[in-house]
Amino acid sequence: MKKILIANRGEIAIRVMKTAQKMGIKTVAVYSEADRGAPHVRFANEAVLLGPAPSSESYLVMEKVIQAAKDTGADAIHPGYGFLSENAKFAQLVEDAGIVFIGPKPHAIQVMGNKLAAKEAVRDYNIPMVPGIEEAITDVALAEKVALEIGFPILIKASAGGGGKGMRIVENIQELPEQMERAISEAKAAFGDGSVFIEKYVGSPRHIEIQILADTHGNIVHLFERECSVQRRHQKVVEEAPSVVLTPEIRKTMGEAAIKVAKACDYVGAGTVEFLLDENKKFYFLEMNTRLQVEHPVTELISGIDLVEQQIKVARGEKLAFTQEDLSITGHALEVRVYAEDPLENFTPSIGKLSVYKLPTGEGIRVDNGFEEGMEVPIYYDPMLSKLITYGKNREEAIQLMIKAIDHYKVEGIATTLPFGKFVCEHEAFRSGNFDTHFVKNYYSPDQLKKQYTEERKIAALVGLQLYLKNQKTVKAPLKISSNWDKRNK
Incomplete structure (x- = not known):
């Protein structure tokens, strides 16, 4: 494998390129007209224009991506995440073109891409699952029958996708028809498939995911968990x-x-x-994400x-060079996603020019x-600018380092989620570990963040005043200035 095309943009494209180049593999970037001057385009060895700004x-456009790989002589395509990364048809087309798809086989993507199909696939392995209906439905009457059987509250979920699209929590039977209609409409708009399924809503849940790696020789390991609540x-x-x-027992x-x-x-x-x-x-299987x-x-x-290195x-066709027994946890890591969103305005997208952007x-x-200073944040794509990650010998150290890193991350021209990240890291519920997926609902509001801003400004003003008063009390000696009088008396 001498050349890889990365079918993505932004930070993940650069992330994949860094590992590829470390391995001595050349890289090809693809870009839209909106990304013509983007850093990932310059970072690659070659770059190919795909078309206009809209991702559609x-x-x-699968054919354009595959043609770009052919035109540049790329041996493989890495999809990153988002876009075509979990598209079974794309994976199959890449294989059919004689190009290596750096990811799972089309069959695995297809099975795990549908939540109901995924549950059916794992049923024989005695993996715990949340009680609910095991088929996709669009019929409100059937939904009401199922909901009454499993008990409220329930969760309506889109069968064909994720990311919170087509998802509704329903507290009682009166809400069900309207929420069902909304979930179906949203699922159809997001995934082209309006089918949904119903399951029992788990109270105070934590979202825990396990990273796995599998080779083509039958070896599979897990690399422990991530807390994403x-x-x-x-x-x-x-x-x-x-x-x-x-x-350790639950982790195992x-x-x-x-x-x-x-x-x-x-x-x-x-x-x-x-x-x-x-x-x-008690844990319950949710879904599998067939990508990085x-x-x-x-x-x-x-x-x-290095997970990208392992993917490559x-x-x-290489075997994993380690077994489960070789793997262990060292230290603690924390990640804050830096979105171009305004946490004071319900996380609405914030579009504009990065007049100041210092990492x-x-x-x-x-x-x-x-991204880099001077760039415009385009409206066409996911609003993520970067991922800020800190690592310490323990959780407390990682959190403190994150607060420090956020303070030194300078962005002007747009709003970002950095202040929200700091709010989380300083909140007692997060620091104590006593939180769940309702953290934002239970603890966060724009007013809370504004209050934090006000307190920080007040402290900064008091520190400034103290330094000023201290400075005023300091006796200052005049500077020694040479003069003719000095010279005459020597």
Whole structure:
């Protein structure tokens, strides 16, 4: 494998390119007209224009991506995450073109891409699942019948996708028809498939996911868990590894369950199995993500394993060079997703020019970044600017380092989620480890963040006043100035 095309943009494209180049592999970037001057385009050895700014006319056009690989002589395509990364048709077209797809086989993507099909695939492996209906429905009357059987509250979920799209929590029978209609409409708009399913809503859940790696020789390992419970609109914002609540016994059991899920679909490469953990520390299978996760850096830091490197090696047909017994957790890692969103305005997108954009640096600080000062943040794509990751010998150290890193991350011209990240890190519920997926609902509001701003400004003003008064009291000696009088008296 001498050349890889990265079918993505921004920070993840650069992240993949760095490992590829470290391995002596040349890289090809693809870009839209909106990304013509983007850092990932310059970072690659070659770059190919796909088309206009909308992703539907550029990054999502499978034929254009594959043709770009052919034109540049790329041996393989790495999809990153998002865009075409979990598209079974794309994986198949890449294979049919004689190009290596750096990811699982199309069958695994297809099975795990549908939540109901995924549950069916793992049923024989005795993996715990949340009670609910085992088929996709669009009929409100049937939904009401099922809901009454399993009991409220219930969760309506889109069968064909994730990311919080087509998801509704329903507290009672009166709400069900309207919420069902909304979920179906949203699922149809997001995934082209309006089918949904219903399951029991788990109270006070924590979102725990297990990273797995599998080669083509039948070897599968897990690289421990990631805690992803701090979310807004069902999307992760802060992640960490390891989780503060898992015992070694639960970690082992969840890891073994994740490996069984991988076996259920003949998985190859890097993947993530997601679970819900309830207040009694019972876990339930949610879904499998058949790609590299946004939050993969925290796993890399605690395990010492470069996941992109492993993806490439597996795609080359190599065996995993380590066993489960070789793996262990060292230290603690924390990630804050830096979105171009305004946390004071319900996380609405913030579009504009990065008039100031300076990244924090230092030991234990990692920034997977896709932007630079002076760039415009385009409206066409996911609003993530970067991922800010810190690593310490323990959780407290990682959190303190994150607060420091956020303070030294300078952004002007747009709003970002950095202040929200700091709010989380300073909140007692997070610091104590006593939180769940309701963290934002229970503890966060724009007023809370404004209050934090006001207190910080007050402290800064008092410190400034104290320094001024101290300075005023200091006796100052005049500067020694040479003069003719000095010279005459020597």
